[in-house]
Amino acid sequence: MIEQQGRVVALENGAVWVETHRSSTCSACSARNGCGQGLMDSIGIGQQRKMLRASSALNLDVGDSVVVGVREDALVRWAVFVYLLPLLALLAASFVASRMALGEPYVIAAGLIGFVLAWLAVRAHARRRVADPQLQPVVLRMMRVDGVGLFPRGSDLEGSKP
Known part of the structure; x- marks a missing residue:
């Protein structure tokens, strides 16, 4: 699965609308200081927000942080x-x-x-x-608010800290 973090902005029956923040991988590249793409990312030009519809079996609310996958x-x-x-x-x-x-x-x-x-x-x-379900993004899990770990809502691990 290719994963992307996002935030739930709307709910539907069996699906949610997720806003994702996409940026390049320049933060992990050693040439980012001498690269035009790295410069564009540093001033915010290469970053975009996208909305996508993802199917979900989780009990989510608007504003929840989630991880979607394709x-x-x-x-x-x-x-x-x-x-x-x-x-x-x-x-x-x-x-x-x-x-x-x-x-x-x-x-x-x-x-x-x-x-x-x-x-x-x-x-x-x-x-x-x-509409092919094999090609649709899916909500894989919900992120905890503190960002420490990723657990499905309601799991035994949700309240514990690593």
Whole structure:
């Protein structure tokens, strides 16, 4: 699971809306002082707040801090599909146009047409799969207010300190 911390901002039946704070991993990089991305993060440009709907079986309230997760295998498959398919279509269409001995403008146009058609196919497929439970974020656990540990609400460990 790929995990992200967030705060519950709205409740639904069987799901919650979570606001996440996304920033880059520059804080862990040794080159952060000489990097443009590190500079942008230090002044707040690279940080964004996102809202996402996550399914949840936990008893949560608005304002609770939670950890949401997305399955790694699903994320990797979709990343390959979204990025690789249009690129392969661009290359294949350009190759076919080139093998047909068309001029350079036609090869370029064929590549762009292949890219756009593949992008439209990816978009249509994504719209059909938007409600797939395997692809949805899930609330994994609730964070304690003091930030010391992560325990599901109501567990025996919730009141104890490590």
